[in-house]
Amino acid sequence: MWRMTRRRTFAKCLSECRQAACLSQEQLADKAGLRRTCISQLERGLKGPALEVLAALAEPMDMSFKSFWAQLARRLGP
Known part of the structure; x- marks a missing residue:
């Protein structure tokens, strides 16, 4: 259950970042x-x-790895 919750959180973050960068899944x-x-x-x-x-x-997505990782970490929590 814990792993699935984290996957869903990552999934939502990725989708939001991709859309913010105005990219389709195929373009990304x-x-x-x-x-x-x-x-x-x-x-x-x-x-x-x-x-x-x-x-x-x-x-x-015009993000550094560090900023992408930080955004994920904030959403995933400890």
Whole structure:
């Protein structure tokens, strides 16, 4: 249960950041070197991201990895 709650929180954060950057799932995937299905699964909370994926996602959304990580950490809590 705890893991699913965190995945859902991450999913919502990713979706909001992507939309704020005015990117479709496909555009984000292309810019991050990922498949659109990967973005879809992440945004639906079906899978959790590896650190490498987090780093790849930040730049196309005009965020540093550090700021993306900080935003996630605030939402996820301790």
